[in-house]
Amino acid sequence: MKPIPVKVQIPDLLLHCTGGKKQVEVEGKTVQGCLDHLLQTWPLLKVHLFDEEGRLRPHVLIFYNEENIRWLKDLNIPVAAGDRITLLQSVSGG
Amino acid sequence: MSQQLLMVGTEKGAFLIQSDENRENWNLTGPLIKGWKVFDLQLDSRTQPTLFAAVGHFVYGPSIHISRDLGKTWEQMENSPSYSKESGFQLNNIWSVVPGRPEEPDVLYAGVDEAGLFVSEDGGQHWREIESLSGHASRKEWQPGAGGLCCHTILPDPANRQRMWVGISAVGVFRTDDGGKTWQTKNSGVTQVLEGETNKDIGFCVHRMVLDKNDSNRLYQQNHMGVFRSANGGDSWEAIETGLPTTFGFPMVISPTDSNTLFIIPLEKDEFRFSKGGSLAVYRSTDAGDSWHPLNQGLPQSAYVSVLRQAMTVDDSESGGIYFGTSGGQIYYSLNNGDAWQTMPFSLPRIYSLSAATLE
Numbered sequence: 451m452k453p454i455p456v457k458v459q460i461p462d463l464l465l466h467c468t469g470g471k472k473q474v475e476v477e478g479k480t481v482q483g484c485l486d487h488l489l490q491t492w493p494l495l496k497v498h499l500f501d502e503e504g505r506l507r508p509h510v511l512i513f514y515n516e517e518n519i520r521w522l523k524d525l526n527i528p529v530a531a532g533d534r535i536t537l538l539q540s541v542s543g544g
Numbered sequence: 545m546s547q548q549l550l551m552v553g554t555e556k557g558a559f560l561i562q563s564d565e566n567r568e569n570w571n572l573t574g575p576l577i578k579g580w581k582v583f584d585l586q587l588d589s590r591t592q593p594t595l596f597a598a599v600g601h602f603v604y605g606p607s608i609h610i611s612r613d614l615g616k617t618w619e620q621m622e623n624s625p626s627y628s629k630e631s632g633f634q635l636n637n638i639w640s641v642v643p644g645r646p647e648e649p650d651v652l653y654a655g656v657d658e659a660g661l662f663v664s665e666d667g668g669q670h671w672r673e674i675e676s677l678s679g680h681a682s683r684k685e686w687q688p689g690a691g692g693l694c695c696h697t698i699l700p701d702p703a704n705r706q707r708m709w710v711g712i713s714a715v716g717v718f719r720t721d722d723g724g725k726t727w728q729t730k731n732s733g734v735t736q737v738l739e740g741e742t743n744k745d746i747g748f749c750v751h752r753m754v755l756d757k758n759d760s761n762r763l764y765q766q767n768h769m770g771v772f773r774s775a776n777g778g779d780s781w782e783a784i785e786t787g788l789p790t791t792f793g794f795p796m797v798i799s800p801t802d803s804n805t806l807f808i809i810p811l812e813k814d815e816f817r818f819s820k821g822g823s824l825a826v827y828r829s830t831d832a833g834d835s836w837h838p839l840n841q842g843l844p845q846s847a848y849v850s851v852l853r854q855a856m857t858v859d860d861s862e863s864g865g866i867y868f869g870t871s872g873g874q875i876y877y878s879l880n881n882g883d884a885w886q887t888m889p890f891s892l893p894r895i896y897s898l899s900a901a902t903l904e
Contacts, residue, residue, distance in 0.1 A: 463579050463604060466620055494620050498604035502627050502634060509603040539603040 453477035454529045456484045459536040467494035481514050482525035484535060499537070511538040546902045548859055550867060551595070552875070553582035553897035558597055560615050561888065562903070567865065567879055572890050576615050584640045584854060587901040590649035596668060598638040598654065606638045608654070610668060625654050625662035625671040633658045633678060640854065642698040645705065655695035659686060659712045674724050677710065682729070685740030689714035689749055689768070696853060697753045701760045709753065709763065709778060716748030717765070719778050730778030735769035752796040752853045756803040764833060766796040766808050773833045784833030789820050795856035799864060804832040807858070807866060807882060809851045818848045826868070828882050842885035843876060854897035861902070869895030
């Protein structure tokens with residue numbers, strides 16, 4: 451199986467981590483592989499998405515297509531052409 | 545003639561304010577690092593002039609950004625301060641970035657929440673935790689204050705490379721005499737907020753501390769519980785509150801040209817945290833804290849605002865330039881040692897920090 455290109459949407463506050471690109475493309479065979487490639491290519495993102503223990507920060511949302519990855523037990527899900535990953539901030543309250 | 549540069553850290557980004565040569569007109573640039581909280585912004589001119597910004601966000605966490613072109617472009621440091629996984633601590637904020645002594649131009653310090661001290665010895669490229677402080681014997685009993693568990697004040701002794709003080713809110717003042725290998729609490733004489741269960745030397749809520757650069761045994765602090773002075777490097781403290789309407793407040797600065805002159809901004813304690821009766825005033829002492837006198841000419845007298853701990857600064861001019869920013873986003877300044885005040889024509893987000901530098 452060859453790595454599949456997947457588009458990743460970047461929130462405005464993190465554009466400085468991707469050289470100003472609102473959308474970047476990564477490759478992987480699985481969701482985890484794509485996230486690994488994302489952080490390898492754009493390492494400044496890591497501190498903003500994950501805490502010291504490697505946990506997703508509480509108010510960061512990462513969606514794989516329509517799925518919130520926080521609820522997925524396993525990220526070794528094979529990706530397919532046309533899949534997308536979206537980084538978002540979850541801000542509750544008014 | 546020189547120009548004055550004011551560096552403003554706010555809740556929504558950084559701003560730079562540059563004066564003309566007479567400091568009559570001010571030009572605003574920003575927001576820079578837009579949308580991020582900027583807790584501290586310092587110009588380090590020991591080698592190549594570099595702006596260091598302590599940056600954070602509720603969602604995305606803290607990091608340090610630098611600019612080598614006076615704010616035109618910014619770069620996030622890839623290796624900002626970070627606790628190790630094994631430490632069990634979490635880095636919530638970076639409150640301050642402090643250049644080291646002139647003779648060690650690559651050294652910088654960072655004070656953080658959860659309370660700790662980091663040092664860089666390569667101009668901010670890499671940082672390491674000073675584990676002797678965050679591993680202090682009293683650490684398990686440190687409790688956060690309203691602003692968190694934050695190490696905010698860092699004072700390297702200009703006369704002794706082995707000595708340094710740090711201030712941690714709701715915990716107290718610590719001093720090292722051996723270059724950071726060990727730290728001792730230095731709070732004797734300060735009114736305690738709440739002692740630890742077993743450690744009686746913590747629970748002192750220092751808000752801001754300054755050092756007399758001409759006599760580094762002489763320290764002053766604005767504390768949650770009052771205003772204090774030490775003549776022996778922090779070994780003991782005495783209250784210096786004659787003339788003050790309230791003893792609560794956050795910022796404190798010392799004149800760079802007359803070290804007997806200090807400025808504070810008393811606030812109504814401590815559930816309210818705004819100027820008493822709305823009467824915004826800076827209090828000045830010209831006798832090393834023996835007495836304080838109000839300065840409010842030109843300041844609003846219906847101003848229910850706060851001034852945060854790092855939001856007041858002085859420039860190094862002989863006439864005495866003093867600047868402070870409020871929780872309401874206004875900046876007030878005096879060019880005559882506080883005798884009269886003017887308002888800058890800008891409304892900014894909540895102001896966390898102000899620092900000043902002279903550009904030749």
